[in-house]
Amino acid sequence: MNGDKHIYTARLPDEQGFITYPVEEHAIWQELITNQQAVLPGRACTEYLQGLEALQLPTTKIPQLADIDQVLLATTGWRTAQVPALISFGRFFELLANRSFPVATFIRRREDFDYIQEPDIFHEIAGHCPLLTHPAFATFNQTYGELGLKATKEERVFLARLYWFTIEFGLVGTSAENRRIYGGGILSSPAETIYALGGEPEYREFNIADVLRTPYRIDRIQPIYYVLDHIDSLFKIAKETDIMKEVHTAMEKGLFEPHPSLLNEKQ
Numbered sequence: 001m002n003g004d005k006h007i008y009t010a011r012l013p014d015e016q017g018f019i020t021y022p023v024e025e026h027a028i029w030q031e032l033i034t035n036q037q038a039v040l041p042g043r044a045c046t047e048y049l050q051g052l053e054a055l056q057l058p059t060t061k062i063p064q065l066a067d068i069d070q071v072l073l074a075t076t077g078w079r080t081a082q083v084p085a086l087i088s089f090g091r092f093f094e095l096l097a098n099r100s101f102p103v104a105t106f107i108r109r110r111e112d113f114d115y116i117q118e119p120d121i122f123h124e125i126a127g128h129c130p131l132l133t134h135p136a137f138a139t140f141n142q143t144y145g146e147l148g149l150k151a152t153k154e155e156r157v158f159l160a161r162l163y164w165f166t167i168e169f170g171l172v173g174t175s176a177e178n179r180r181i182y183g184g185g186i187l188s189s190p191a192e193t194i195y196a197l198g199g200e201p202e203y204r205e206f207n208i209a210d211v212l213r214t215p216y217r218i219d220r221i222q223p224i225y226y227v228l229d230h231i232d233s234l235f236k237i238a239k240e241t242d243i244m245k246e247v248h249t250a251m252e253k254g255l256f257e258p259h260p261s262l263l264n265e266k267q
């Protein structure tokens with residue numbers, strides 16, 4: 001959403017809402033999705049794979065948003081919203097609160113194949129939209145938008161950690177054997193999809209109080225992942241947890257020490 005490097009510009013829809021992309025950009029989509037199809041089984045969580053099946057994403061071309069909307073509307077009542085590469089936090093929260101998922105309609109360049117700080121259409125569609133067909137994940141996104149809209153700037157910084165360690169970089173499972181990925185930041189990164197379950201990172205049991213106090217960097221591969229017991233727990237967090245109370249407690253207690261790898265300036 002907000003990054004330091006703004007090198008991408010979204011392609012705009014015509015009057016019918018159709019977006020035209022150059023052939024080379026469809027080729028990048030094809031390469032990304034083909035790559036992911038090979039690594040997702042056994043790594044992505046079941047709910048994501050079911051959503052992916054429902055979406056029937058094209059493999060040879062970048063999908064049109066209207067085709068994604070048909071599936072989202074029929075499953076959870078969500079839809080996408082075409083946005084420029086960067087939008088304000090206020091607009092971002094407003095869209096989520098209204099069950100609209102912002103999608104910047106540009107695709108990464110080949111040099112950013114494994115990860116880009118500015119989320120592209122592959123990240124939003126292939127990374128997040130499959131789980132937006134799942135009620136718990138969809139509700140959690142909506143609650144996050146509603147809370148973010150009302151939050152102060154400082155509260156939003158803490159809320160962002162909850163988003164980061166769930167929707168973007170969340171894992172799910174109750175043991176090392178059944179640990180799977182649901183975070184769209186991982187599932188849209190060919191390299192991180194392999195790395196995330198490889199045993200090298202640190203796996204912590206999901207706990208909102210800890211998540212809110214854990215520093216992260218958007219320009220590093222993640223050294224720590226929080227593992228939720230079940231996707232349905234997102235529904236409980238959204239509906240039964242006083243998230244803002246947790247935010248205030250985290251603000252009082254302050255952040256944990258950053259993981260050593262986040263302090264090292266060399267990649």
Ligand SMILES: [Fe+2]
Nearest residue numbers: 119168184185
């Ligand atoms: Fe994302």
